Amino acid sequence: MINCAIAGLGRWGRALVRAARNEPRLRIVRAVEPDANGAAGFCEAHGLSIAASLDDVLADPRIDAVLLATPHSLHKGQVIAAAGAGKQVFCEKPLALRRADAAEMFAACRSAGVVLAVGHNRRFWPSMQALRAITASGELGTILHVEGHNSNENSRSITQGWRLSPEESPGGGLTGAGLHVLHGFVNLLGPARQVYARLSAREAGPPPLDTATLAIEFVNGVSATLATIRATPFYWRVHVFGTKGSAEVLDEQTMVLRKSGEAPATTRYPAIDTLTAELSAFADAVEGKQPFPVLEADVLATLAAFEAALQSMQSGHPVVCHTAYQ
Known part of the structure:
Protein backbone atom coordinates (compact mmCIF):
# COMPACT_ATOMS: atom_id res chain seq x y z
CA MET A 1 0.00 0.00 0.00
CA HIS A 120 -0.34 14.43 -18.74
CA ASN A 121 -3.52 12.37 -18.57
CA ARG A 122 -4.37 12.57 -22.27
CA ARG A 123 -1.32 10.49 -23.03
CA PHE A 124 -3.45 7.66 -21.64
CA TRP A 125 -6.36 8.21 -24.01
CA PRO A 126 -6.83 4.98 -26.02
CA SER A 127 -7.13 7.02 -29.22
CA MET A 128 -3.85 8.90 -28.63
CA GLN A 129 -2.04 5.67 -27.83
CA ALA A 130 -3.36 4.21 -31.09
CA LEU A 131 -2.25 7.34 -32.96
CA ARG A 132 1.26 7.00 -31.59
CA ALA A 133 1.38 3.34 -32.61
CA ILE A 134 0.21 3.94 -36.18
CA THR A 135 2.55 6.92 -36.58
CA ALA A 136 5.53 4.88 -35.40
CA SER A 137 4.59 1.83 -37.50
CA GLY A 138 5.26 3.50 -40.84
CA GLU A 139 1.75 2.76 -42.09
CA LEU A 140 1.23 6.45 -42.84
CA GLY A 141 4.50 6.68 -44.74
CA THR A 142 6.81 9.63 -44.20
CA ILE A 143 5.18 12.02 -41.72
CA LEU A 144 4.97 15.52 -43.19
CA HIS A 145 2.66 17.59 -41.00
CA VAL A 146 0.50 17.51 -37.87
CA GLU A 147 -2.47 19.69 -36.92
CA GLY A 148 -3.88 20.01 -33.42
CA HIS A 149 -6.58 21.87 -31.54
CA ASN A 150 -7.78 21.79 -27.96
CA SER A 151 -10.36 24.23 -26.68
CA ASN A 152 -12.74 24.27 -23.77
CA GLU A 153 -15.12 26.75 -22.22
CA ASN A 154 -13.95 26.25 -18.63
CA SER A 155 -12.96 29.92 -18.59
CA ARG A 156 -16.63 30.88 -18.57
CA SER A 157 -16.99 29.35 -15.11
CA ILE A 158 -13.74 30.83 -13.77
CA THR A 159 -14.00 34.49 -12.79
CA GLN A 160 -11.05 34.79 -10.41
CA GLY A 161 -7.97 32.98 -9.13
CA TRP A 162 -4.64 31.80 -10.47
CA ARG A 163 -6.06 30.29 -13.67
CA LEU A 164 -6.75 33.82 -14.95
CA SER A 165 -3.33 35.15 -13.92
CA PRO A 166 -0.96 35.96 -16.81
CA GLU A 167 1.89 34.96 -14.50
CA GLU A 168 0.41 31.56 -13.63
CA SER A 169 -1.30 30.87 -16.97
CA PRO A 170 0.55 32.77 -19.69
CA GLY A 171 -0.21 32.45 -23.37
CA GLY A 172 -3.99 32.45 -23.09
CA GLY A 173 -5.29 28.89 -23.37
CA LEU A 174 -1.86 27.46 -24.14
CA THR A 175 -0.91 26.75 -20.52
CA GLY A 176 -4.08 24.80 -19.78
CA ALA A 177 -5.73 23.19 -22.79
CA GLY A 178 -3.12 23.81 -25.49
CA LEU A 179 -0.28 22.19 -23.58
CA HIS A 180 -2.05 18.83 -23.88
CA VAL A 181 -1.75 19.02 -27.67
CA LEU A 182 1.82 20.35 -27.58
CA HIS A 183 2.87 17.44 -25.38
CA GLY A 184 1.03 15.05 -27.69
CA PHE A 185 3.00 16.45 -30.63
CA VAL A 186 6.31 15.91 -28.81
CA ASN A 187 5.32 12.36 -27.90
CA LEU A 188 4.57 11.66 -31.56
CA LEU A 189 7.41 13.56 -33.23
CA GLY A 190 10.17 14.32 -30.74
CA PRO A 191 11.47 17.81 -29.93
CA ALA A 192 10.57 21.02 -31.70
CA ARG A 193 13.26 23.13 -33.35
CA GLN A 194 11.40 26.43 -33.71
CA VAL A 195 8.04 27.96 -32.78
CA TYR A 196 6.23 30.97 -34.20
CA ALA A 197 3.25 31.86 -31.98
CA ARG A 198 0.60 34.54 -31.70
CA LEU A 199 -1.83 35.40 -28.90
CA SER A 200 -4.86 37.34 -30.12
CA ALA A 201 -6.72 38.84 -27.16
CA ARG A 202 -10.12 40.37 -27.89
CA GLU A 203 -11.34 40.96 -24.32
CA ALA A 204 -9.52 40.60 -21.00
CA GLY A 205 -12.66 39.31 -19.31
CA PRO A 206 -13.47 37.45 -17.21
CA PRO A 207 -14.15 35.37 -19.11
CA PRO A 208 -11.16 36.11 -21.34
CA LEU A 209 -11.77 36.03 -25.09
CA ASP A 210 -8.54 35.08 -26.81
CA THR A 211 -6.99 32.64 -29.23
CA ALA A 212 -3.48 31.18 -29.28
CA THR A 213 -2.01 29.83 -32.52
CA LEU A 214 1.37 28.16 -33.05
CA ALA A 215 3.34 27.19 -36.15
CA ILE A 216 6.00 24.64 -35.19
CA GLU A 217 8.98 23.10 -36.95
CA PHE A 218 10.27 19.86 -35.44
CA VAL A 219 13.86 18.67 -35.38
CA ASN A 220 12.90 15.76 -37.67
CA GLY A 221 11.57 18.15 -40.33
CA VAL A 222 7.83 17.74 -39.65
CA SER A 223 5.73 20.91 -39.54
CA ALA A 224 2.75 21.47 -37.25
CA THR A 225 0.03 23.95 -36.37
CA LEU A 226 -1.77 24.24 -33.02
CA ALA A 227 -4.69 26.38 -31.88
CA THR A 228 -6.55 26.81 -28.62
CA ILE A 229 -9.48 28.98 -27.50
CA ARG A 230 -10.54 29.43 -23.91
CA ALA A 231 -14.17 30.43 -24.47
CA THR A 232 -15.62 27.96 -26.95
CA PRO A 233 -17.14 24.49 -26.32
CA PHE A 234 -14.78 21.57 -25.91
CA TYR A 235 -13.05 20.47 -29.07
CA TRP A 236 -10.08 18.15 -29.56
CA ARG A 237 -8.25 17.22 -32.72
CA VAL A 238 -4.79 15.81 -33.50
CA HIS A 239 -4.31 14.93 -37.18
CA VAL A 240 -1.12 13.33 -38.52
CA PHE A 241 -0.50 13.57 -42.26
CA GLY A 242 1.88 11.22 -44.09
CA THR A 243 2.73 10.29 -47.66
CA LYS A 244 0.61 7.11 -47.49
CA GLY A 245 -2.30 8.31 -45.40
CA SER A 246 -3.47 10.33 -42.44
CA ALA A 247 -4.83 9.53 -38.99
CA GLU A 248 -7.02 11.90 -37.02
CA VAL A 249 -7.99 11.64 -33.36
CA LEU A 250 -11.22 13.46 -32.52
CA ASP A 251 -11.73 12.55 -28.88
CA GLU A 252 -10.69 10.04 -26.23
CA GLN A 253 -12.05 7.09 -28.19
CA THR A 254 -12.23 8.02 -31.87
CA MET A 255 -9.63 7.82 -34.65
CA VAL A 256 -10.26 8.25 -38.39
CA LEU A 257 -7.81 6.66 -40.83
CA ARG A 258 -7.70 7.94 -44.40
CA LYS A 259 -5.84 6.32 -47.32
CA SER A 260 -5.88 7.06 -51.04
CA GLY A 261 -8.63 5.25 -52.90
CA GLU A 262 -10.30 4.03 -49.69
CA ALA A 263 -13.25 5.27 -47.68
CA PRO A 264 -12.30 6.81 -44.32
CA ALA A 265 -12.21 4.15 -41.60
CA THR A 266 -13.39 5.20 -38.14
CA THR A 267 -12.31 3.19 -35.09
CA ARG A 268 -13.91 3.56 -31.68
CA TYR A 269 -11.78 2.36 -28.78
CA PRO A 270 -13.21 1.24 -25.42
CA ALA A 271 -13.42 4.05 -22.89
CA ILE A 272 -11.18 3.96 -19.83
CA ASP A 273 -10.75 6.13 -16.74
CA THR A 274 -7.59 7.96 -17.80
CA LEU A 275 -6.97 9.51 -14.37
CA THR A 276 -7.05 6.08 -12.76
CA ALA A 277 -4.79 4.79 -15.56
CA GLU A 278 -2.14 7.41 -14.91
CA LEU A 279 -2.31 6.87 -11.15
CA SER A 280 -1.91 3.12 -11.73
CA ALA A 281 1.15 3.88 -13.86
CA PHE A 282 2.46 6.00 -10.97
CA ALA A 283 1.96 3.07 -8.60
CA ASP A 284 3.81 0.79 -11.05
CA ALA A 285 6.73 3.23 -11.12
CA VAL A 286 6.83 3.55 -7.33
CA GLU A 287 6.86 -0.25 -7.03
CA GLY A 288 9.64 -0.48 -9.60
CA LYS A 289 7.59 -2.47 -12.08
CA GLN A 290 8.14 -0.10 -15.00
CA PRO A 291 9.05 3.56 -15.54
CA PHE A 292 6.28 6.13 -15.66
CA PRO A 293 5.40 6.41 -19.37
CA VAL A 294 5.57 10.22 -19.49
CA LEU A 295 9.33 10.46 -19.88
CA GLU A 296 11.54 13.26 -18.58
CA ALA A 297 12.83 13.96 -22.10
CA ASP A 298 9.29 14.50 -23.40
CA VAL A 299 8.37 16.80 -20.51
CA LEU A 300 11.49 18.91 -21.02
CA ALA A 301 11.04 19.08 -24.80
CA THR A 302 7.41 20.14 -24.32
CA LEU A 303 8.43 22.93 -21.98
CA ALA A 304 11.20 24.04 -24.34
CA ALA A 305 8.58 24.48 -27.07
CA PHE A 306 6.19 26.13 -24.61
CA GLU A 307 8.83 28.67 -23.56
CA ALA A 308 9.66 29.40 -27.18
CA ALA A 309 5.95 29.96 -27.90
CA LEU A 310 5.62 32.46 -25.05
CA GLN A 311 8.74 34.31 -26.20
CA SER A 312 7.43 34.39 -29.76
CA MET A 313 4.10 35.82 -28.60
CA GLN A 314 6.04 38.65 -26.95
CA SER A 315 8.52 39.32 -29.76
CA GLY A 316 6.37 38.63 -32.80
CA HIS A 317 9.16 36.54 -34.30
CA PRO A 318 9.96 32.81 -34.53
CA VAL A 319 11.99 31.50 -31.58
CA VAL A 320 14.41 28.57 -31.62
CA CYS A 321 13.74 26.04 -28.85
CA HIS A 322 16.26 25.19 -26.18
CA THR A 323 16.27 21.42 -25.97
CA ALA A 324 18.63 18.75 -24.72
CA TYR A 325 17.92 16.74 -27.86
CA GLN A 326 19.95 19.09 -30.05
Missing part, protein backbone atom coordinates in the same frame (compact mmCIF):
# COMPACT_ATOMS: atom_id res chain seq x y z
CA ILE A 2 1.30 3.46 -0.97
CA ASN A 3 0.02 6.01 1.53
CA CYS A 4 -0.41 9.40 -0.12
CA ALA A 5 -1.17 13.00 0.65
CA ILE A 6 -2.59 15.46 -1.84
CA ALA A 7 -1.88 19.18 -2.00
CA GLY A 8 -4.65 21.17 -3.65
CA LEU A 9 -8.32 20.23 -3.54
CA GLY A 10 -9.65 22.31 -6.37
CA ARG A 11 -11.63 20.78 -9.21
CA TRP A 12 -8.72 18.70 -10.50
CA GLY A 13 -7.37 17.70 -7.10
CA ARG A 14 -10.77 16.31 -6.17
CA ALA A 15 -10.92 14.42 -9.45
CA LEU A 16 -7.59 12.78 -8.60
CA VAL A 17 -8.88 11.76 -5.17
CA ARG A 18 -11.92 10.12 -6.74
CA ALA A 19 -9.80 8.37 -9.38
CA ALA A 20 -7.39 7.03 -6.76
CA ARG A 21 -10.25 5.13 -5.14
CA ASN A 22 -10.15 2.81 -8.17
CA GLU A 23 -6.44 2.03 -7.71
CA PRO A 24 -6.14 -0.26 -4.65
CA ARG A 25 -2.40 0.29 -4.26
CA LEU A 26 -2.85 4.02 -3.61
CA ARG A 27 -4.51 5.33 -0.47
CA ILE A 28 -4.85 9.09 -0.10
CA VAL A 29 -5.11 9.80 3.62
CA ARG A 30 -4.12 13.46 4.09
CA ALA A 31 -4.80 16.71 2.26
CA VAL A 32 -3.24 20.16 2.20
CA GLU A 33 -5.74 22.83 1.18
CA PRO A 34 -5.72 26.56 2.08
CA ASP A 35 -9.52 26.64 2.11
CA ALA A 36 -9.85 24.06 4.88
CA ASN A 37 -13.43 25.02 5.66
CA GLY A 38 -14.50 24.71 2.04
CA ALA A 39 -12.81 21.31 1.76
CA ALA A 40 -14.04 19.91 5.07
CA GLY A 41 -17.06 18.11 3.65
CA PHE A 42 -15.11 16.57 0.80
CA CYS A 43 -12.34 15.42 3.15
CA GLU A 44 -14.80 13.86 5.55
CA ALA A 45 -16.55 12.03 2.72
CA HIS A 46 -13.25 10.61 1.44
CA GLY A 47 -11.58 9.88 4.76
CA LEU A 48 -8.90 12.57 4.48
CA SER A 49 -7.39 14.40 7.41
CA ILE A 50 -6.50 18.03 6.70
CA ALA A 51 -2.85 18.93 7.28
CA ALA A 52 -1.83 22.43 8.30
CA SER A 53 0.88 22.62 5.63
CA LEU A 54 2.86 20.62 3.11
CA ASP A 55 5.75 20.65 5.58
CA ASP A 56 3.58 18.71 8.04
CA VAL A 57 2.89 16.10 5.37
CA LEU A 58 6.54 15.81 4.37
CA ALA A 59 7.53 15.28 8.01
CA ASP A 60 4.98 12.48 8.42
CA PRO A 61 6.77 9.10 8.18
CA ARG A 62 3.47 7.40 7.36
CA ILE A 63 3.24 9.25 4.02
CA ASP A 64 5.02 7.57 1.11
CA ALA A 65 4.00 9.87 -1.74
CA VAL A 66 2.52 13.29 -2.47
CA LEU A 67 0.18 14.30 -5.28
CA LEU A 68 0.42 17.95 -6.30
CA ALA A 69 -2.59 19.69 -7.85
CA THR A 70 -1.37 23.18 -6.99
CA PRO A 71 -0.63 26.36 -8.97
CA HIS A 72 2.28 25.93 -11.38
CA SER A 73 4.50 28.49 -9.66
CA LEU A 74 4.50 26.37 -6.48
CA HIS A 75 5.59 23.14 -8.15
CA LYS A 76 9.35 23.67 -8.10
CA GLY A 77 9.61 24.31 -4.38
CA GLN A 78 7.10 21.60 -3.54
CA VAL A 79 8.68 18.91 -5.73
CA ILE A 80 12.20 19.62 -4.49
CA ALA A 81 11.02 19.65 -0.87
CA ALA A 82 9.18 16.35 -1.37
CA ALA A 83 12.27 14.78 -2.93
CA GLY A 84 14.35 15.98 0.02
CA ALA A 85 11.91 14.26 2.35
CA GLY A 86 12.14 11.01 0.37
CA LYS A 87 8.54 11.15 -0.87
CA GLN A 88 7.45 9.85 -4.27
CA VAL A 89 5.91 12.64 -6.37
CA PHE A 90 3.00 12.88 -8.77
CA CYS A 91 2.63 16.43 -10.12
CA GLU A 92 -0.06 17.78 -12.40
CA LYS A 93 0.94 19.38 -15.69
CA PRO A 94 2.52 21.68 -16.49
CA LEU A 95 5.35 20.64 -14.22
CA ALA A 96 6.80 24.13 -14.62
CA LEU A 97 6.54 27.16 -16.86
CA ARG A 98 10.28 27.04 -17.59
CA ARG A 99 12.29 24.10 -18.88
CA ALA A 100 15.19 24.85 -16.54
CA ASP A 101 12.94 24.64 -13.48
CA ALA A 102 11.56 21.28 -14.60
CA ALA A 103 15.09 19.98 -15.17
CA GLU A 104 15.97 20.93 -11.58
CA MET A 105 12.95 19.03 -10.28
CA PHE A 106 13.83 15.88 -12.19
CA ALA A 107 17.43 16.13 -11.01
CA ALA A 108 16.33 16.49 -7.38
CA CYS A 109 14.05 13.45 -7.58
CA ARG A 110 16.69 11.42 -9.38
CA SER A 111 19.27 12.25 -6.70
CA ALA A 112 16.79 11.30 -3.97
CA GLY A 113 15.88 8.04 -5.69
CA VAL A 114 12.19 8.90 -5.91
CA VAL A 115 9.75 8.92 -8.83
CA LEU A 116 8.61 12.17 -10.42
CA ALA A 117 5.47 11.47 -12.47
CA VAL A 118 3.89 14.31 -14.45
CA GLY A 119 0.13 14.13 -14.99
Whole structure:
Protein backbone atom coordinates (compact mmCIF):
# COMPACT_ATOMS: atom_id res chain seq x y z
CA MET A 1 0.00 0.00 0.00
CA ILE A 2 1.30 3.46 -0.97
CA ASN A 3 0.02 6.01 1.53
CA CYS A 4 -0.41 9.40 -0.12
CA ALA A 5 -1.17 13.00 0.65
CA ILE A 6 -2.59 15.46 -1.84
CA ALA A 7 -1.88 19.18 -2.00
CA GLY A 8 -4.65 21.17 -3.65
CA LEU A 9 -8.32 20.23 -3.54
CA GLY A 10 -9.65 22.31 -6.37
CA ARG A 11 -11.63 20.78 -9.21
CA TRP A 12 -8.72 18.70 -10.50
CA GLY A 13 -7.37 17.70 -7.10
CA ARG A 14 -10.77 16.31 -6.17
CA ALA A 15 -10.92 14.42 -9.45
CA LEU A 16 -7.59 12.78 -8.60
CA VAL A 17 -8.88 11.76 -5.17
CA ARG A 18 -11.92 10.12 -6.74
CA ALA A 19 -9.80 8.37 -9.38
CA ALA A 20 -7.39 7.03 -6.76
CA ARG A 21 -10.25 5.13 -5.14
CA ASN A 22 -10.15 2.81 -8.17
CA GLU A 23 -6.44 2.03 -7.71
CA PRO A 24 -6.14 -0.26 -4.65
CA ARG A 25 -2.40 0.29 -4.26
CA LEU A 26 -2.85 4.02 -3.61
CA ARG A 27 -4.51 5.33 -0.47
CA ILE A 28 -4.85 9.09 -0.10
CA VAL A 29 -5.11 9.80 3.62
CA ARG A 30 -4.12 13.46 4.09
CA ALA A 31 -4.80 16.71 2.26
CA VAL A 32 -3.24 20.16 2.20
CA GLU A 33 -5.74 22.83 1.18
CA PRO A 34 -5.72 26.56 2.08
CA ASP A 35 -9.52 26.64 2.11
CA ALA A 36 -9.85 24.06 4.88
CA ASN A 37 -13.43 25.02 5.66
CA GLY A 38 -14.50 24.71 2.04
CA ALA A 39 -12.81 21.31 1.76
CA ALA A 40 -14.04 19.91 5.07
CA GLY A 41 -17.06 18.11 3.65
CA PHE A 42 -15.11 16.57 0.80
CA CYS A 43 -12.34 15.42 3.15
CA GLU A 44 -14.80 13.86 5.55
CA ALA A 45 -16.55 12.03 2.72
CA HIS A 46 -13.25 10.61 1.44
CA GLY A 47 -11.58 9.88 4.76
CA LEU A 48 -8.90 12.57 4.48
CA SER A 49 -7.39 14.40 7.41
CA ILE A 50 -6.50 18.03 6.70
CA ALA A 51 -2.85 18.93 7.28
CA ALA A 52 -1.83 22.43 8.30
CA SER A 53 0.88 22.62 5.63
CA LEU A 54 2.86 20.62 3.11
CA ASP A 55 5.75 20.65 5.58
CA ASP A 56 3.58 18.71 8.04
CA VAL A 57 2.89 16.10 5.37
CA LEU A 58 6.54 15.81 4.37
CA ALA A 59 7.53 15.28 8.01
CA ASP A 60 4.98 12.48 8.42
CA PRO A 61 6.77 9.10 8.18
CA ARG A 62 3.47 7.40 7.36
CA ILE A 63 3.24 9.25 4.02
CA ASP A 64 5.02 7.57 1.11
CA ALA A 65 4.00 9.87 -1.74
CA VAL A 66 2.52 13.29 -2.47
CA LEU A 67 0.18 14.30 -5.28
CA LEU A 68 0.42 17.95 -6.30
CA ALA A 69 -2.59 19.69 -7.85
CA THR A 70 -1.37 23.18 -6.99
CA PRO A 71 -0.63 26.36 -8.97
CA HIS A 72 2.28 25.93 -11.38
CA SER A 73 4.50 28.49 -9.66
CA LEU A 74 4.50 26.37 -6.48
CA HIS A 75 5.59 23.14 -8.15
CA LYS A 76 9.35 23.67 -8.10
CA GLY A 77 9.61 24.31 -4.38
CA GLN A 78 7.10 21.60 -3.54
CA VAL A 79 8.68 18.91 -5.73
CA ILE A 80 12.20 19.62 -4.49
CA ALA A 81 11.02 19.65 -0.87
CA ALA A 82 9.18 16.35 -1.37
CA ALA A 83 12.27 14.78 -2.93
CA GLY A 84 14.35 15.98 0.02
CA ALA A 85 11.91 14.26 2.35
CA GLY A 86 12.14 11.01 0.37
CA LYS A 87 8.54 11.15 -0.87
CA GLN A 88 7.45 9.85 -4.27
CA VAL A 89 5.91 12.64 -6.37
CA PHE A 90 3.00 12.88 -8.77
CA CYS A 91 2.63 16.43 -10.12
CA GLU A 92 -0.06 17.78 -12.40
CA LYS A 93 0.94 19.38 -15.69
CA PRO A 94 2.52 21.68 -16.49
CA LEU A 95 5.35 20.64 -14.22
CA ALA A 96 6.80 24.13 -14.62
CA LEU A 97 6.54 27.16 -16.86
CA ARG A 98 10.28 27.04 -17.59
CA ARG A 99 12.29 24.10 -18.88
CA ALA A 100 15.19 24.85 -16.54
CA ASP A 101 12.94 24.64 -13.48
CA ALA A 102 11.56 21.28 -14.60
CA ALA A 103 15.09 19.98 -15.17
CA GLU A 104 15.97 20.93 -11.58
CA MET A 105 12.95 19.03 -10.28
CA PHE A 106 13.83 15.88 -12.19
CA ALA A 107 17.43 16.13 -11.01
CA ALA A 108 16.33 16.49 -7.38
CA CYS A 109 14.05 13.45 -7.58
CA ARG A 110 16.69 11.42 -9.38
CA SER A 111 19.27 12.25 -6.70
CA ALA A 112 16.79 11.30 -3.97
CA GLY A 113 15.88 8.04 -5.69
CA VAL A 114 12.19 8.90 -5.91
CA VAL A 115 9.75 8.92 -8.83
CA LEU A 116 8.61 12.17 -10.42
CA ALA A 117 5.47 11.47 -12.47
CA VAL A 118 3.89 14.31 -14.45
CA GLY A 119 0.13 14.13 -14.99
CA HIS A 120 -0.34 14.43 -18.74
CA ASN A 121 -3.52 12.37 -18.57
CA ARG A 122 -4.37 12.57 -22.27
CA ARG A 123 -1.32 10.49 -23.03
CA PHE A 124 -3.45 7.66 -21.64
CA TRP A 125 -6.36 8.21 -24.01
CA PRO A 126 -6.83 4.98 -26.02
CA SER A 127 -7.13 7.02 -29.22
CA MET A 128 -3.85 8.90 -28.63
CA GLN A 129 -2.04 5.67 -27.83
CA ALA A 130 -3.36 4.21 -31.09
CA LEU A 131 -2.25 7.34 -32.96
CA ARG A 132 1.26 7.00 -31.59
CA ALA A 133 1.38 3.34 -32.61
CA ILE A 134 0.21 3.94 -36.18
CA THR A 135 2.55 6.92 -36.58
CA ALA A 136 5.53 4.88 -35.40
CA SER A 137 4.59 1.83 -37.50
CA GLY A 138 5.26 3.50 -40.84
CA GLU A 139 1.75 2.76 -42.09
CA LEU A 140 1.23 6.45 -42.84
CA GLY A 141 4.50 6.68 -44.74
CA THR A 142 6.81 9.63 -44.20
CA ILE A 143 5.18 12.02 -41.72
CA LEU A 144 4.97 15.52 -43.19
CA HIS A 145 2.66 17.59 -41.00
CA VAL A 146 0.50 17.51 -37.87
CA GLU A 147 -2.47 19.69 -36.92
CA GLY A 148 -3.88 20.01 -33.42
CA HIS A 149 -6.58 21.87 -31.54
CA ASN A 150 -7.78 21.79 -27.96
CA SER A 151 -10.36 24.23 -26.68
CA ASN A 152 -12.74 24.27 -23.77
CA GLU A 153 -15.12 26.75 -22.22
CA ASN A 154 -13.95 26.25 -18.63
CA SER A 155 -12.96 29.92 -18.59
CA ARG A 156 -16.63 30.88 -18.57
CA SER A 157 -16.99 29.35 -15.11
CA ILE A 158 -13.74 30.83 -13.77
CA THR A 159 -14.00 34.49 -12.79
CA GLN A 160 -11.05 34.79 -10.41
CA GLY A 161 -7.97 32.98 -9.13
CA TRP A 162 -4.64 31.80 -10.47
CA ARG A 163 -6.06 30.29 -13.67
CA LEU A 164 -6.75 33.82 -14.95
CA SER A 165 -3.33 35.15 -13.92
CA PRO A 166 -0.96 35.96 -16.81
CA GLU A 167 1.89 34.96 -14.50
CA GLU A 168 0.41 31.56 -13.63
CA SER A 169 -1.30 30.87 -16.97
CA PRO A 170 0.55 32.77 -19.69
CA GLY A 171 -0.21 32.45 -23.37
CA GLY A 172 -3.99 32.45 -23.09
CA GLY A 173 -5.29 28.89 -23.37
CA LEU A 174 -1.86 27.46 -24.14
CA THR A 175 -0.91 26.75 -20.52
CA GLY A 176 -4.08 24.80 -19.78
CA ALA A 177 -5.73 23.19 -22.79
CA GLY A 178 -3.12 23.81 -25.49
CA LEU A 179 -0.28 22.19 -23.58
CA HIS A 180 -2.05 18.83 -23.88
CA VAL A 181 -1.75 19.02 -27.67
CA LEU A 182 1.82 20.35 -27.58
CA HIS A 183 2.87 17.44 -25.38
CA GLY A 184 1.03 15.05 -27.69
CA PHE A 185 3.00 16.45 -30.63
CA VAL A 186 6.31 15.91 -28.81
CA ASN A 187 5.32 12.36 -27.90
CA LEU A 188 4.57 11.66 -31.56
CA LEU A 189 7.41 13.56 -33.23
CA GLY A 190 10.17 14.32 -30.74
CA PRO A 191 11.47 17.81 -29.93
CA ALA A 192 10.57 21.02 -31.70
CA ARG A 193 13.26 23.13 -33.35
CA GLN A 194 11.40 26.43 -33.71
CA VAL A 195 8.04 27.96 -32.78
CA TYR A 196 6.23 30.97 -34.20
CA ALA A 197 3.25 31.86 -31.98
CA ARG A 198 0.60 34.54 -31.70
CA LEU A 199 -1.83 35.40 -28.90
CA SER A 200 -4.86 37.34 -30.12
CA ALA A 201 -6.72 38.84 -27.16
CA ARG A 202 -10.12 40.37 -27.89
CA GLU A 203 -11.34 40.96 -24.32
CA ALA A 204 -9.52 40.60 -21.00
CA GLY A 205 -12.66 39.31 -19.31
CA PRO A 206 -13.47 37.45 -17.21
CA PRO A 207 -14.15 35.37 -19.11
CA PRO A 208 -11.16 36.11 -21.34
CA LEU A 209 -11.77 36.03 -25.09
CA ASP A 210 -8.54 35.08 -26.81
CA THR A 211 -6.99 32.64 -29.23
CA ALA A 212 -3.48 31.18 -29.28
CA THR A 213 -2.01 29.83 -32.52
CA LEU A 214 1.37 28.16 -33.05
CA ALA A 215 3.34 27.19 -36.15
CA ILE A 216 6.00 24.64 -35.19
CA GLU A 217 8.98 23.10 -36.95
CA PHE A 218 10.27 19.86 -35.44
CA VAL A 219 13.86 18.67 -35.38
CA ASN A 220 12.90 15.76 -37.67
CA GLY A 221 11.57 18.15 -40.33
CA VAL A 222 7.83 17.74 -39.65
CA SER A 223 5.73 20.91 -39.54
CA ALA A 224 2.75 21.47 -37.25
CA THR A 225 0.03 23.95 -36.37
CA LEU A 226 -1.77 24.24 -33.02
CA ALA A 227 -4.69 26.38 -31.88
CA THR A 228 -6.55 26.81 -28.62
CA ILE A 229 -9.48 28.98 -27.50
CA ARG A 230 -10.54 29.43 -23.91
CA ALA A 231 -14.17 30.43 -24.47
CA THR A 232 -15.62 27.96 -26.95
CA PRO A 233 -17.14 24.49 -26.32
CA PHE A 234 -14.78 21.57 -25.91
CA TYR A 235 -13.05 20.47 -29.07
CA TRP A 236 -10.08 18.15 -29.56
CA ARG A 237 -8.25 17.22 -32.72
CA VAL A 238 -4.79 15.81 -33.50
CA HIS A 239 -4.31 14.93 -37.18
CA VAL A 240 -1.12 13.33 -38.52
CA PHE A 241 -0.50 13.57 -42.26
CA GLY A 242 1.88 11.22 -44.09
CA THR A 243 2.73 10.29 -47.66
CA LYS A 244 0.61 7.11 -47.49
CA GLY A 245 -2.30 8.31 -45.40
CA SER A 246 -3.47 10.33 -42.44
CA ALA A 247 -4.83 9.53 -38.99
CA GLU A 248 -7.02 11.90 -37.02
CA VAL A 249 -7.99 11.64 -33.36
CA LEU A 250 -11.22 13.46 -32.52
CA ASP A 251 -11.73 12.55 -28.88
CA GLU A 252 -10.69 10.04 -26.23
CA GLN A 253 -12.05 7.09 -28.19
CA THR A 254 -12.23 8.02 -31.87
CA MET A 255 -9.63 7.82 -34.65
CA VAL A 256 -10.26 8.25 -38.39
CA LEU A 257 -7.81 6.66 -40.83
CA ARG A 258 -7.70 7.94 -44.40
CA LYS A 259 -5.84 6.32 -47.32
CA SER A 260 -5.88 7.06 -51.04
CA GLY A 261 -8.63 5.25 -52.90
CA GLU A 262 -10.30 4.03 -49.69
CA ALA A 263 -13.25 5.27 -47.68
CA PRO A 264 -12.30 6.81 -44.32
CA ALA A 265 -12.21 4.15 -41.60
CA THR A 266 -13.39 5.20 -38.14
CA THR A 267 -12.31 3.19 -35.09
CA ARG A 268 -13.91 3.56 -31.68
CA TYR A 269 -11.78 2.36 -28.78
CA PRO A 270 -13.21 1.24 -25.42
CA ALA A 271 -13.42 4.05 -22.89
CA ILE A 272 -11.18 3.96 -19.83
CA ASP A 273 -10.75 6.13 -16.74
CA THR A 274 -7.59 7.96 -17.80
CA LEU A 275 -6.97 9.51 -14.37
CA THR A 276 -7.05 6.08 -12.76
CA ALA A 277 -4.79 4.79 -15.56
CA GLU A 278 -2.14 7.41 -14.91
CA LEU A 279 -2.31 6.87 -11.15
CA SER A 280 -1.91 3.12 -11.73
CA ALA A 281 1.15 3.88 -13.86
CA PHE A 282 2.46 6.00 -10.97
CA ALA A 283 1.96 3.07 -8.60
CA ASP A 284 3.81 0.79 -11.05
CA ALA A 285 6.73 3.23 -11.12
CA VAL A 286 6.83 3.55 -7.33
CA GLU A 287 6.86 -0.25 -7.03
CA GLY A 288 9.64 -0.48 -9.60
CA LYS A 289 7.59 -2.47 -12.08
CA GLN A 290 8.14 -0.10 -15.00
CA PRO A 291 9.05 3.56 -15.54
CA PHE A 292 6.28 6.13 -15.66
CA PRO A 293 5.40 6.41 -19.37
CA VAL A 294 5.57 10.22 -19.49
CA LEU A 295 9.33 10.46 -19.88
CA GLU A 296 11.54 13.26 -18.58
CA ALA A 297 12.83 13.96 -22.10
CA ASP A 298 9.29 14.50 -23.40
CA VAL A 299 8.37 16.80 -20.51
CA LEU A 300 11.49 18.91 -21.02
CA ALA A 301 11.04 19.08 -24.80
CA THR A 302 7.41 20.14 -24.32
CA LEU A 303 8.43 22.93 -21.98
CA ALA A 304 11.20 24.04 -24.34
CA ALA A 305 8.58 24.48 -27.07
CA PHE A 306 6.19 26.13 -24.61
CA GLU A 307 8.83 28.67 -23.56
CA ALA A 308 9.66 29.40 -27.18
CA ALA A 309 5.95 29.96 -27.90
CA LEU A 310 5.62 32.46 -25.05
CA GLN A 311 8.74 34.31 -26.20
CA SER A 312 7.43 34.39 -29.76
CA MET A 313 4.10 35.82 -28.60
CA GLN A 314 6.04 38.65 -26.95
CA SER A 315 8.52 39.32 -29.76
CA GLY A 316 6.37 38.63 -32.80
CA HIS A 317 9.16 36.54 -34.30
CA PRO A 318 9.96 32.81 -34.53
CA VAL A 319 11.99 31.50 -31.58
CA VAL A 320 14.41 28.57 -31.62
CA CYS A 321 13.74 26.04 -28.85
CA HIS A 322 16.26 25.19 -26.18
CA THR A 323 16.27 21.42 -25.97
CA ALA A 324 18.63 18.75 -24.72
CA TYR A 325 17.92 16.74 -27.86
CA GLN A 326 19.95 19.09 -30.05
